[in-house]
Amino acid sequence: MITISVDVMGGDFGPEVAIPGLAKSLDRHPELKFLLYGEEDKCTALIAEHPKLAAASTFHHCDISVRMDDKPSKALRQGRWRSSMWRSIEAVKNGEANVCVSAGNTGALMAMSRFCLRTMANIERPAIAAIWPTLRGESIVLDVGATVGADAQQLTDYSMMGAAMARALFEIDRPSVGLLNVGVEEVKGLEEVKEAGRILKASELPGMNYHGFVEGDDLGKGTVDVVVTEGFAGNIALKTAEGTARQIAEYLRAAMGRTILARLGYILAKSAFDRLREKMDPRRVNGGVFLGLNGIVIKSHGGTDADGFAAAVDVAHDMARNDLISKIENDLKLYHAKQTIGSVQAAVSQG
Structure with a gap:
């Protein structure tokens, strides 16, 4: 219950x-x-x-x-x-x-x-995770507006929390995680994003598969199961996607009612338009999760x-x-345990 x-x-x-x-x-x-x-x-x-x-x-x-x-x-x-x-x-x-x-x-x-x-x-900071409709199905995007700005460690935390949510929601053993960036090359982007990428690549956590950098068009493609960014960029991306969906819906509505032939075409293809409307309906993916x-x-x-x-x-x-909650807690404990072991090994090697 x-x-x-x-x-x-x-x-x-x-x-x-x-x-x-x-x-x-x-x-x-x-x-x-x-x-x-x-x-x-x-x-x-x-x-x-x-x-x-x-x-x-x-x-x-x-x-x-x-x-x-x-x-x-x-x-x-x-x-x-x-x-x-x-x-x-x-x-x-x-x-x-x-x-x-x-x-x-x-x-x-x-x-x-x-x-x-x-x-x-x-x-240090919570995040808001949104469910995002994609060509492959659905992905998770965070942070979409809880806080503005994030350093490398916070982006790493968001990645672990987003992966745990993907396992809970999509029941995937190792969801793929990507950091939103201005390009997929490792030399591009803000230093905080590049450093978070290096941390995730070196961590090799069992609860996720770090994909690397992704770009804005990867959000709709569903390139990865989890897209991670800071709250300012994430909120703009969310509002842009919602506005674009409404814009396309208005274009279609206007086009389908413009002529008699257009209305007839709509009637003949109504089932296809109904499926499109369902795909673009923001109510289907309503519910931001505070992580x-x-x-x-x-x-x-x-x-x-x-x-x-x-x-x-x-x-x-x-x-x-x-x-x-248990999935996130377990991932965080595993990550910080590995960090502690790494720090001890580094100290020992230095004498």
Whole structure:
């Protein structure tokens, strides 16, 4: 049994989207249990519309909801201990839930998650990992906006955490990992990226297969299972991909309605266009995973609908079922143990 704590007030639409989304995910994963945190007067009637969800849930009233435009510092100062966002994260800290899901303010959610759960040992900065649709299927990209900038060690940490997530989500023994760069040659790029490449190449960790550098077009190709970058570049790449998908959809919509022959062609090829629409639907890959914390937190897009929120809950289910935290902890212990042995051997050789 997996228990998920949910900030049902988060996002642009709050419980009107979150609660139907939970019901959809429960249909797919009937073993789930939910701890729901929100304002009682806005949630009770909606929960009652879904009897299965009501039976699988425990509701907790909260006086405060973090707004989408609240500054993280304000949300942390005013929302601690009382808000639906804080209490859903705290349920993970206290062992009451396996994972937390919220569609709320990203900055506030990261600030609260980091303050409440703390980062893992030897992890300086957490990262947000996104599931990325590719020509091969799906890949993982991180960091897509948790922090700006990263040194070589942080990029190495992101690589290990991303590989652990790929093993949990895709059930791959040794996922391939690439560092996003301006070229695939080892002499190109920022020094931090080149140094991270050298560290990963020398580490030879059993939980991943280090591929080398990848470029921007490799994101869509699915060249590797995990693409690693710092948060500034990662967030730009994410927003660019989402905007491009919407742009292409608008182009197709306009072209298909321009003439009678175009409309007829659309009718004849409707099944192909339906498959294309499904492939380009951002709701299918909704759910950013906060990595590097002592607990799992899933961030849903704030403007998604019930199907998109259900997809985020599905990700939460998979991360908990495949024990993501243990995989990351084990990889980090193995890496740092090898680093310690290497340092001791170097000291001995020097006399």
